[in-house]
Amino acid sequence: xxxxxVNIGSLKLKNPVMPASGCFSFGKEYADFYxxxxxxxxxxxxxxxxxxxxxxxxxxxxxxxxxxxxxxxQNPGVEKVIAEELPxxxxxxxxxxxxxxxxxxxxxxxxxxRLMDSEDVDAIEVxxxxxxxxxxxxxxxxxxxxxxxxxxxxxKVSKVPVIVKLSPNVTDIVxxxxxxxxxxxxxxxxxxxxxxxxxDLNRKKPLIANGVGGxxxxxxxxxxxxxxxxxxxxxxIPIIGMGGIMDGEDAIEFLMAGAAAVAVGTANFVNPLAxxxxxxxxxxxxxxxxxxxxxxxxxxxxx
Amino acid sequence: xxxxxxxxxxxxxxxxxxxxxxxxKDLQYQPGQFLHIRVTDGVDHLLRRxxxxxxxxxxxxxxxxxxxxxxxxxxxxAGKNVGxxxxxxxxxxKGFKLHEGDRHAILVGGGIGVPPMVELAxxxxxxxxxxxxxxxxxxxxxxxxxxxxKQYGDVLVSTNDGSLGRQGFxxxxxxxxxxxxxxxxxxxxxxxxxxxxxxxxxxxVAGYLSLEERMGCGIGACMACVTSxxxxxxxxxxxxxxxxxxxxxxPEVYFA
Numbered sequence: 001x002x003x004x005x006v007n008i009g010s011l012k013l014k015n016p017v018m019p020a021s022g023c024f025s026f027g028k029e030y031a032d033f034y035x036x037x038x039x040x041x042x043x044x045x046x047x048x049x050x051x052x053x054x055x056x057x058x059x060x061x062x063x064x065x066x067x068x069x070x071x072x073x074q075n076p077g078v079e080k081v082i083a084e085e086l087p088x089x090x091x092x093x094x095x096x097x098x099x100x101x102x103x104x105x106x107x108x109x110x111x112x113x114r115l116m117d118s119e120d121v122d123a124i125e126v127x128x129x130x131x132x133x134x135x136x137x138x139x140x141x142x143x144x145x146x147x148x149x150x151x152x153x154x155x156k157v158s159k160v161p162v163i164v165k166l167s168p169n170v171t172d173i174v175x176x177x178x179x180x181x182x183x184x185x186x187x188x189x190x191x192x193x194x195x196x197x198x199x200d201l202n203r204k205k206p207l208i209a210n211g212v213g214g215x216x217x218x219x220x221x222x223x224x225x226x227x228x229x230x231x232x233x234x235x236x237i238p239i240i241g242m243g244g245i246m247d248g249e250d251a252i253e254f255l256m257a258g259a260a261a262v263a264v265g266t267a268n269f270v271n272p273l274a275x276x277x278x279x280x281x282x283x284x285x286x287x288x289x290x291x292x293x294x295x296x297x298x299x300x301x302x303x
Numbered sequence: 304x305x306x307x308x309x310x311x312x313x314x315x316x317x318x319x320x321x322x323x324x325x326x327x328k329d330l331q332y333q334p335g336q337f338l339h340i341r342v343t344d345g346v347d348h349l350l351r352r353x354x355x356x357x358x359x360x361x362x363x364x365x366x367x368x369x370x371x372x373x374x375x376x377x378x379x380x381a382g383k384n385v386g387x388x389x390x391x392x393x394x395x396x397k398g399f400k401l402h403e404g405d406r407h408a409i410l411v412g413g414g415i416g417v418p419p420m421v422e423l424a425x426x427x428x429x430x431x432x433x434x435x436x437x438x439x440x441x442x443x444x445x446x447x448x449x450x451x452x453k454q455y456g457d458v459l460v461s462t463n464d465g466s467l468g469r470q471g472f473x474x475x476x477x478x479x480x481x482x483x484x485x486x487x488x489x490x491x492x493x494x495x496x497x498x499x500x501x502x503x504x505x506x507x508v509a510g511y512l513s514l515e516e517r518m519g520c521g522i523g524a525c526m527a528c529v530t531s532x533x534x535x536x537x538x539x540x541x542x543x544x545x546x547x548x549x550x551x552x553x554p555e556v557y558f559a
Contacts, residue, residue, distance in 0.1 A: 025524040053541060058517045060527040062350045062376065069519070074526045074541065218346040246346060269520040270349050272304065
């Protein structure tokens with residue numbers, strides 16, 4: 001019997017696989033395909049204080065080995081998320097992680113405080129890395145001092161573990177990770193998307209209405225694995241690794257690079273059954289390679 | 304989600320292809336729904352292509368789509384052979400609604416918006432509804448499915464260059480007399496056509512518009528394919544083309 005369970009701070013996950021925020025909405029659509037209780041956890045779409053309409057379309061474009069997106073944090077606002085989106089997730093036996101985004105530190109704190117009134121929130125993921133909104137957190141994700149400040153402020157009001165999601169669009173991601181760890185983050189998730197662009201040859205303009213979009217999918221995986229490998233050696237808190245994971249072997253790469261758990265994003269769009277298939281793939285790898293506990297794999301690439 | 308075997312695959316006009324799949328088990332479908340098709344295995348072309356259901360055979364044994372070969376993804380799709388299998392999700396989305404008591408329906412298709420009208424025309428025809436199909440194309444070389452539609456009713460054709468049917472637009476056929484005789488309209492095609500049809504029909508004939516938008520997941524999770532709609536409270540907000548549509552009641556669709 002392989003032990004697939006992992007811990008992210010005080011969160012106990014039955015396996016290391018969760019969908020990435022923004023790639024799973026609030027879970028309902030995927031519940032038509034499988035029992036969400038199979039997941040290690042669920043990470044819901046970014047939630048802001050007020051409802052957000054998001055960006056104009058086109059919002060997505062396929063690119064070699066990946067895709068660009070610029071959804072722009074469309075969400076119904078924290079009140080509706082608490083009232084209408086989170087309660088249905090309680091029937092699944094999995095931790096619910098709510099991704100929080102904002103424009104100011106006060107926004108992040110207000111959303112977190114409001115979420116603390118809900119019993120349906122098991123952890124907060126702080127989105128300081130969305131590349132698709134002009135003031136949607138990315139400024140906190142590129143400056144270690146600001147990242148630390150927002151982390152510290154949220155930690156003061158949060159009663160649940162705080163995971164900080166890092167942007168790859170920085171010169172030195174290790175210093176970002178160290179800053180949020182020092183500010184009290186319970187875990188780090190990485191990486192958010194890489195800023196990219198496609199040009200529409202017919203219109204001679206950027207294909208995505210927002211101009212730039214976030215690149216995800218297998219194309220970014222080597223960057224994400226490298227960053228996970230570097231950050232894992234510099235910090236003590238656990239990492240949720242992500243970036244182009246399509247199958248069990250991709251997930252194992254992130255674990256070996258130093259992640260304690262993994263998140264699956266773009267793969268959900270290609271294959272609605274991606275998460276359960278990746279869990280099976282991890283189990284198979286462990287069986288075939290004599291791995292008794294999946295947590296033994298974390299960081300073996302540098303240990 | 305299923306791997307479906309290709310039964311037929313051929314060119315039906317310039318850069319227009321017909322693709323017939325063996326139907327999945329227990330096929331449930333409505334005209335106007337779409338198949339979300341992976342054009343290749345592997346990770347080079349990740350995203351699925353949404354393609355409208357064109358025709359389901361009487362025994363539900365096969366389902367066909369027609370598509371335009373445009374970008375790299377559909378070029379790859381065009382290279383698939385009879386006997387190959389493709390990863391297909393669907394039929395997905397909300398299709399065209401048939402109304403009991405309707406006696407005459409106008410079906411409007413523009414270019415690659417014509418295919419969903421074939422299955423719709425068949426179902427209306429079987430229900431005893433008179434079908435008038437108005438179809439428009441850039442030119443004769445890209446005209447598709449006209450003979451298929453003729454099995455179910457009158458077909459009026461327009462082309463931009465006059466190389467087939469009447470030169471002009473589909474709306475040129477929408478006389479007061481025709482509109483007065485119709486209980487319903489159904490339209491699918493490019494945005495300028497849908498906008499013109501919506502304006503022409505407003506307050507005269509109730510109906511539906513089928514929209515197209517770049518999609519991600521196809522199941523309502525990624526929020527990529529939103530479109531502006533008049534919401535129940537009168538405000539303008541987004542709905543998802545893949546899940547709330549692609550077919551919307553015409554008055555709901557808001558063209559900015």
